[in-house]
Amino acid sequence: MARKPRAEACCRAAVVVLGLLAHTGLSPGAAELVNETSAEVEAPPEYEELNAAFKQLENEEDWGLIRRDAIPYFANDSIRVWQPALDTLYFNMSNRAANEPTTVLVLAFHELLSNLTFYGADKLIANMMDIVGYPELSGAVVNIIENNLPTQEEMLVATWKTNMMGDFLLDFKDLVAEERNISETFADPMTGAVKVMIAAAKRPDLQTWKDLSVVMGEKLGPAIIPLLNSEYARNATSNPDRIAAKTEELLPELQDNSEDLFAKTILFNRYLPAPCTTGAIACPVLEASTIAQLEDLYKDAQNGTITIEEFSDEFQDKLEKYFSNELKFVNYTSLIRSIFDTQSEEIVRHIDHLGPPSDHQVDVLNSLANGTYSLSVDTEVLDTGFDPLLSICLANVSAAMYEYPNTTSDWLTGLGFEVVTIFPTSGSLSSRLGVLVEKEQNAVVIGIEGTAYANMFFIRSVFGWLQNMLSAQTMDFKFPCPESNSTLCEEMAEKYSNSSIYVGFAPGSEEMENRLKPALDEAIEMLKSESATARNGEKPTLYITGHSLGGALAKNTLAQVLLRGYGDAFSSITLYTFAGPVAGNRVYLDMLDDLADRSGTSVYQIINEYDTVPYLPSFFEVNQRNVTLLYDVKDDRMVTVGTLQPFEEGPANVYLPPLGYHAIKTQYLAYARTLNSDFDHQSGCERDCSVGQCGLFKCADSCGGLL
Numbered sequence: 001m002a003r004k005p006r007a008e009a010c011c012r013a014a015v016v017v018l019g020l021l022a023h024t025g026l027s028p029g030a031a032e033l034v035n036e037t038s039a040e041v042e043a044p045p046e047y048e049e050l051n052a053a054f055k056q057l058e059n060e061e062d063w064g065l066i067r068r069d070a071i072p073y074f075a076n077d078s079i080r081v082w083q084p085a086l087d088t089l090y091f092n093m094s095n096r097a098a099n100e101p102t103t104v105l106v107l108a109f110h111e112l113l114s115n116l117t118f119y120g121a122d123k124l125i126a127n128m129m130d131i132v133g134y135p136e137l138s139g140a141v142v143n144i145i146e147n148n149l150p151t152q153e154e155m156l157v158a159t160w161k162t163n164m165m166g167d168f169l170l171d172f173k174d175l176v177a178e179e180r181n182i183s184e185t186f187a188d189p190m191t192g193a194v195k196v197m198i199a200a201a202k203r204p205d206l207q208t209w210k211d212l213s214v215v216m217g218e219k220l221g222p223a224i225i226p227l228l229n230s231e232y233a234r235n236a237t238s239n240p241d242r243i244a245a246k247t248e249e250l251l252p253e254l255q256d257n258s259e260d261l262f263a264k265t266i267l268f269n270r271y272l273p274a275p276c277t278t279g280a281i282a283c284p285v286l287e288a289s290t291i292a293q294l295e296d297l298y299k300d301a302q303n304g305t306i307t308i309e310e311f312s313d314e315f316q317d318k319l320e321k322y323f324s325n326e327l328k329f330v331n332y333t334s335l336i337r338s339i340f341d342t343q344s345e346e347i348v349r350h351i352d353h354l355g356p357p358s359d360h361q362v363d364v365l366n367s368l369a370n371g372t373y374s375l376s377v378d379t380e381v382l383d384t385g386f387d388p389l390l391s392i393c394l395a396n397v398s399a400a401m402y403e404y405p406n407t408t409s410d411w412l413t414g415l416g417f418e419v420v421t422i423f424p425t426s427g428s429l430s431s432r433l434g435v436l437v438e439k440e441q442n443a444v445v446i447g448i449e450g451t452a453y454a455n456m457f458f459i460r461s462v463f464g465w466l467q468n469m470l471s472a473q474t475m476d477f478k479f480p481c482p483e484s485n486s487t488l489c490e491e492m493a494e495k496y497s498n499s500s501i502y503v504g505f506a507p508g509s510e511e512m513e514n515r516l517k518p519a520l521d522e523a524i525e526m527l528k529s530e531s532a533t534a535r536n537g538e539k540p541t542l543y544i545t546g547h548s549l550g551g552a553l554a555k556n557t558l559a560q561v562l563l564r565g566y567g568d569a570f571s572s573i574t575l576y577t578f579a580g581p582v583a584g585n586r587v588y589l590d591m592l593d594d595l596a597d598r599s600g601t602s603v604y605q606i607i608n609e610y611d612t613v614p615y616l617p618s619f620f621e622v623n624q625r626n627v628t629l630l631y632d633v634k635d636d637r638m639v640t641v642g643t644l645q646p647f648e649e650g651p652a653n654v655y656l657p658p659l660g661y662h663a664i665k666t667q668y669l670a671y672a673r674t675l676n677s678d679f680d681h682q683s684g685c686e687r688d689c690s691v692g693q694c695g696l697f698k699c700a701d702s703c704g705g706l707l
Contacts, residue, residue, distance in 0.1 A: 053153035070162045070210040082362045082654045084692035089156050099689035101455040102165050107271035110152045116142050119264045123257040131246045132236035150217025163655040164211035171208045175199050190254050194247045202237050204228035263312030274458045282404045288428030290322050358651035364633050369695025371681025375674045377638045384627045386604050388675035393703035394576040395669040398547040401449035415703045421519045426508035429463040435519040437526050442533040442540045443707035444523045450548030474500040484564040496591035501584035505552040512560045539571035547664040551580020562595045573601040578668045581616045609633045610650040610661040631671045663691035
């Protein structure tokens with residue numbers, strides 16, 4: 001089927017937000033920082049339509065043409081509002097990547113809405129209209145949407161200005177929490193999704209609908225809330241038994257249509273960053289078998305060797321088999337059911353709304369971006385042996401592991417490292433582990449990637465987030481004693497026999513034995529031949545680091561290194577993790593403490609204020625153990641912590657995107673640099689954008705003399 005012609009306004013976006021910016025953002029001086037107040041971006045000419053959309057929205061605000069309750073703290077001069085810089089919306093069309101996942105989602109969504117019939121979304125709309133009792137209106141709905149959309153630029157700017165993604169997540173969380181039994185509601189994921197959508201339709205007061213009335217533009221937006229308040233909507237949602245029965249009847253069709261939509265999106269949506277499906281060199285694991293299979297399928301569908309339906313079936317089948325093998329679930333349904341378990345239900349019900357407004361946090365983020373913020377370091381922190389400068393070095397390594405292969409290589413080389421090897425920790429789509437050497441300092445570093453960025457590696461990111469969401473499921477920790485022949489391992493296995501770790505947080509045993517051990521041996525041999533201290537018989541030092549999921553993987557890699565006896569080849573071992581979730585149960589954490597004490601290993605875990613991830617998956621009465629350090633941005637200090645305080649959401653006037661406080665480049669690494677009072681951001685850093693934040697975040701750091 002040929003794609004239908006697109007409206008001129010939609011096509012123009014190719015030279016607007018979809019320009020030729022590299023994924024590291026604008027060069028210094030290309031844009032003014034746009035944070036606590038609205039301001040037009042000074043940008044090259046090709047972005048003038050983005051600025052035009054921004055100006056238009058501001059004019060509509062001033063003229064009262066849009067819902068003011070969709071704009072955060074509109075006309076409230078007593079509240080200072082922080083919003084991401086407008087240039088975070090830029091999209092790099094050459095590698096289909098953006099600085100912020102929201103940009104990718106909005107552009108991909110706009111592409112879908114513009115071509116509902118082509119992507120098969122019209123069938124899903126027909127299903128939903130049938131469920132609510134108005135099947136005869138589905139064609140009209142499709143026609144109205146496709147022909148009355150705002151431009152991509154307008155949708156992007158409105159989504160940014162209203163903070164719709166943040167509001168949607170909060171509203172979705174509340175709707176899910178209102179279900180009497182969450183795990184029962186999502187026993188069938190599709191049925192659960194329909195229930196939540198119907199519940200949302202009964203709530204015209206949701207902030208998401210107010211935001212959507214702006215995001216959908218001047219033609220569609222103003223009709224949304226009146227429609228939800230209409231008799232049509234009340235009739236459509238008034239009979240839950242009829243809705244449930246119709247949903248059950250249409251379930252197979254809903255499933256088929258959803259899979260068809262997913263397949264066509266992977267194949268044809270040009271805004272979806274899927275380098276590991278298309279075979280692009282940007283994919284960091286091109287040689288992996290699963291990736292090669294997906295790439296072959298993609299090429300066969302593109303050249304017509306197989307039909308779209310065949311592609312959909314085979315693509316889904318291969319992913320399902322992969323998820324089954326790696327995550328130990330029979331199919332998607334059982335996998336999703338496990339996500340909405342009792343533990344997830346408790347967490348959803350206990351997460352509060354956003355915290356009270358904070359002018360101080362606005363100042364923190366603005367000064368952090370400008371390179372003028374500083375954190376003091378408590379004496380108790382330094383007494384633990386924590387090295388602020390070393391934390392900058394290892395945060396850089398953790399950040400570099402997320403990037404495209406060429407960027408990772410250049411970044412690590414710039415820090416002073418030579419890459420020995422980089423490989424997936426457990427399966428083709430999993431986080432990557434890199435083994436590095438620093439010859440001048442006779443040091444080996446293991447750096448581990450966290451969950452792949454959705455705005456760069458969509459399929460790998462989906463797998464990573466499934467790992468994360470399944471983390472509440474535990475599995476017995478398998479002590480590697482047979483492979484290690486270690487008396488220490490046998491002693492630990494007997495003493496801590498009830499140790500368990502969370503599913504998805506463990507590097508594969510095969511990867512440890514067949515990939516990590518040979519890489520460490522190779523690194524040591526490289527140092528012996530080229531490091532003066534190693535030639536004199538001194539053992540090298542070993543450092544292990546990772547961020548987010550990579551932090552948990554780093555901690556569990558440390559356990560493997562010590563239990564397998566790999567650590568005997570090193571004079572000392574040090575672990576620095578950033579934003580890592582809890583790695584295992586209390587017995588397992590006790591075992592790690594014991595291992596660290598016996599081996600003289602130093603363990604430092606750094607977490608950030610308002611970051612949810614370090615609380616997961618247990619969430620309540622969290623104690624990460626070992627040495628845990630907090631960026632306390634309320635009091636501008638770095639402090640030691642034991643059991644974490646109950647989780648607190650970020651201030652309501654700070655519109656960071658989801659996981660903004662979790663970001664490695666613009667939060668954890670940026671805060672690490674503030675611990676060095678001698679660091680000069682103005683001369684040593686360039687403007688960079690990531691996860692909704694732009695500022696002096698691209699800096700010429702070095703690991704020289706720190707290892």
